[in-house]
Amino acid sequence: xxxxxxxxxxxxxxxxxxxxxxxxxxxxxxxxxxxxxxxxxxxxxxxxxxxxxxxxxxxxxxxxxxxxxxxxxxxxxxxxxxxxxxxxxxxxxxxxxxxxxxxxxxxxxxxxxxxxxxxxxxxxxxxxxxxxxxxxxxxxxxxxxxxxxxxxxxxxxxxxxxxxxxxxxxxxxxxxxxxxxxxxxxxxxxxxxxxxxxxxxxxxxxxxxxxxxxxxxxxxxxxxxxxxxxxxxxxxxxxxxxxxxxxxxxxxxxxxxxxxxxxxxxxxxxxxxxxxxxxxxxxxxxxxxxxxxxxxxxxxxxxxxxxxxxxxxxxxxx
Amino acid sequence: xxxxxxxxxxxxxxxxxxxxxxxxxxxxxxxxxxxxxxxxxxxxxxxxxxxxxxxxxxxxxxxxxxxxxxxxxxxxxxxxxxxxxxxxxxxxxxxxxxxxxxxxxxxxxxxxxxxxxxxxxxxxxxxxxxxxxxxxxxxxxxxxxxxxxxxxxxxxxxxxxxxxxxxxxxxxxxxxxxxxxxxxxxxxxxxxxxxxxxxxxxxxxxxxxxxxxxxxxxxxxxxxxxxxxxxxxxxxxxxxxxxxxxxxxxxxxxxxxxxxxxxxxxxxxxxxxxxxxxxxxxxxxxxxxxxxxxxxxxxxxxxxxxxxxxxxxxxxxxxxxxxxxxxxxxx
Ligand SMILES: Nc1ncnc2c1ncn2[C@@H]1O[C@H](COP(=O)(O)OP(=O)(O)OP(=O)(O)O)[C@@H](O)[C@H]1O
Ligand code: SF4
Ligand SMILES: [Mg+2]
Numbered sequence: 123x124x125x126x127x128x129x130x131x132x133x134x135x136x137x138x139x140x141x142x143x144x145x146x147x148x149x150x151x152x153x154x155x156x157x158x159x160x161x162x163x164x165x166x167x168x169x170x171x172x173x174x175x176x177x178x179x180x181x182x183x184x185x186x187x188x189x190x191x192x193x194x195x196x197x198x199x200x201x202x203x204x205x206x207x208x209x210x211x212x213x214x215x216x217x218x219x220x221x222x223x224x225x226x227x228x229x230x231x232x233x234x235x236x237x238x239x240x241x242x243x244x245x246x247x248x249x250x251x252x253x254x255x256x257x258x259x260x261x262x263x264x265x266x267x268x269x270x271x272x273x274x275x276x277x278x279x280x281x282x283x284x285x286x287x288x289x290x291x292x293x294x295x296x297x298x299x300x301x302x303x304x305x306x307x308x309x310x311x312x313x314x315x316x317x318x319x320x321x322x323x324x325x326x327x328x329x330x331x332x333x334x335x336x337x338x339x340x341x342x343x344x345x346x347x348x349x350x351x352x353x354x355x356x357x358x359x360x361x362x363x364x365x366x367x368x369x370x371x372x373x374x375x376x377x378x379x380x381x382x383x384x385x386x387x388x389x390x391x392x393x394x395x396x397x398x399x400x401x402x403x404x405x406x407x408x409x410x411x412x413x414x415x416x417x418x419x420x421x422x423x424x425x426x427x428x429x430x431x432x433x434x435x436x437x438x439x440x
Numbered sequence: 441x442x443x444x445x446x447x448x449x450x451x452x453x454x455x456x457x458x459x460x461x462x463x464x465x466x467x468x469x470x471x472x473x474x475x476x477x478x479x480x481x482x483x484x485x486x487x488x489x490x491x492x493x494x495x496x497x498x499x500x501x502x503x504x505x506x507x508x509x510x511x512x513x514x515x516x517x518x519x520x521x522x523x524x525x526x527x528x529x530x531x532x533x534x535x536x537x538x539x540x541x542x543x544x545x546x547x548x549x550x551x552x553x554x555x556x557x558x559x560x561x562x563x564x565x566x567x568x569x570x571x572x573x574x575x576x577x578x579x580x581x582x583x584x585x586x587x588x589x590x591x592x593x594x595x596x597x598x599x600x601x602x603x604x605x606x607x608x609x610x611x612x613x614x615x616x617x618x619x620x621x622x623x624x625x626x627x628x629x630x631x632x633x634x635x636x637x638x639x640x641x642x643x644x645x646x647x648x649x650x651x652x653x654x655x656x657x658x659x660x661x662x663x664x665x666x667x668x669x670x671x672x673x674x675x676x677x678x679x680x681x682x683x684x685x686x687x688x689x690x691x692x693x694x695x696x697x698x699x700x701x702x703x704x705x706x707x708x709x710x711x712x713x714x715x716x717x718x719x720x721x722x723x724x725x726x727x728x729x730x731x732x733x734x735x736x737x738x739x740x741x742x743x744x745x746x747x748x749x750x751x752x753x754x755x756x757x758x759x760x761x762x763x764x765x766x767x768x769x770x771x
Contacts, residue, residue, distance in 0.1 A: 141599050327552040335566035336539030
């Protein structure tokens with residue numbers, strides 16, 4: 123038991139949780155100030171916000187504005203138009219696809235899908251790579267050898283090709299694709315990066331001080347090692363989003379995914395019906411989805427680049 | 441308490457590190473970082489461990505704080521709470537209690553505090569992992585400790601991050617973290633060597649004052665003799681993993697026996713420029729203790745060594761009168 127002198131000199135004027143909340147917001151503001159200095163990050167963030175609004179808009183439009191029978195991204199059909207695909211018009215701002223479905227509705231629906239896919243894959247990869255990187259660095263030995271050799275193997279695999287092969291064995295839907303992609307990234311290169319960072323943190327005297335205080339391995343890993351890895355992990359999440367969205371597009375293009383609608387499927391539909399290189403009047407079938415994929419991928423990449431600038435100089439300066 | 445009243449007994453302590461040429465090649469030899477040393481630290485007294493860079497001071501400190509396991513030898517702690525324990529034998533709950541009794545302060549205050557944790561988190565950590573008290577008690581204890589180490593008003597430091605503090609303030613935080621669990625023994629590994637000269641004295645004063653007040657003994661590691669003199673009752677001089685001389689601080693300074701100690705002490709700048717320095721020679725540079733030959737470790741640099749020193753093993757650390765021990769055939 124701690125002996126506490128009755129003369130407690132300082133009274134805390136605020137409860138601890140309020141102080142902590144204030145600290146959190148202060149460090150957030152600090153990081154934001156640094157981030158703001160990189161236009162590339164602001165542009166990326168802007169694009170992400172626009173996509174976010176698009177994803178939110180879809181269910182609202184479906185409920186209050188669009189007639190589901192006509193505008194459903196998968197089973198909708200506009201009988202008032204004779205020939206599909208039809209060019210952009212006032213009722214269908216981006217036209218309709220070869221099956222008579224509204225392209226704008228598909229685009230908005232695909233946004234939500236792309237977002238959730240990218241972010242789930244990123245979450246899976248970051249959880250896997252941070253855990254394994256931290257454990258390998260901390261314990262070393264056999265655990266380390268096994269996971270690092272595994273990473274060496276995974277890093278050499280061409281992901282898209284592997285996913286295509288795997289799709290012959292597993293029926294991919296959005297969820298399983300996110301999982302598999304996240305695992306590939308998590309067990310691969312990302313682990314190596316995180317582990318080397320963890321190795322440099324592991325030898326810091328504050329880790330030794332925590333051990334001298336009686337902290338268990340778990341305590342050290344979760345309160346010292348992993349929190350100091352988080353900035354780097356978060357940065358790599360951004361790049362995983364990009365990769366996952368791109369992988370989805372590629373797999374859908376080949377028709378290997380069992381999902382209702384996505385940007386990749388939009389391109390696949392146009393391609394399957396023979397409109398891929400059919401001339402400028404059918405551009406509305408390809409361009410929106412293609413552009414969306416490119417923009418979403420690059421926006422997360424840009425944010426990642428800017429975060430890199432924010433995170434790394436500070437890591438160095440410490 | 442054992443019969444001679446020592447808080448710490450070190451007997452035949454050894455630590456070797458394997459050196460290999462490359463990642464896959466086999467072991468080339470061993471660094472004898474700590475090579476068969478024995479000493480006692482009496483209760484309520486502090487021992488200064490002095491020596492050049494690489495002589496094994498930090499390794500000794502870490503062994504005593506059980507942050508490393510020795511290759512051979514024993515370290516005993518005679519603690520009022522735990523009784524006489526052999527550091528190599530404690531496990532589990534006992535080891536956890538040991539962590540409360542023995543603490544360590546590191547050299548570099550920029551690296552010894554987690555940059556992502558507040559001062560409060562850092563100082564509270566030992567209490568929390570030890571499961572001491574309830575939250576409000578721990579909060580009060582942290583405040584008390586910050587005030588004890590001179591970080592006042594404590595409330596203004598609690599929720600700052602290390603990078604918002606100066607080197608001296610950080611080292612005070614590290615001292616607070618070490619003392620928050622009421623240890624009996626603290627290993628202080630060159631705690632002031634990274635600080636500006638102007639603030640060193642303050643930190644040293646604080647540490648010696650706290651030792652008195654809280655009844656703590658230090659193993660005070662330093663390469664600065666003046667610091668050891670200020671902080672410690674006794675000094676032990678280390679050379680390439682061996683203790684070559686040990687004795688009461690003032691006795692050691694007045695009357696150094698070992699050729700290495702004499703050289704070391706004569707290298708200390710003397711404040712009065714008119715007083716002549718008795719420069720005592722030393723030759724060559726410090727070598728790495730990789731599988732040292734079976735003779736006096738200091739032989740290669742010693743100016744008074746002869747064939748006898750060359751042909752015989754490293755001299756034993758013997759009492760040369762009044763508890764002043766030296767390891768040299770020529771004394
Ligand atoms: N973990 C380790 N692995 C291998 N060799 C080590 C390790 N730690 C220390 N050594 C070696 O052991 C010897 C003693 O090192 P130690 O850090 O104890 O010296 P020191 O007296 O504290 O020096 P300094 O004054 O530079 O801090 C050195 O030769 C060092 O290279
Ligand atoms: S034993 Fe011989 S070589 Fe060693 S310090 Fe003494 S005189 Fe020098
Ligand atoms: Mg050292």
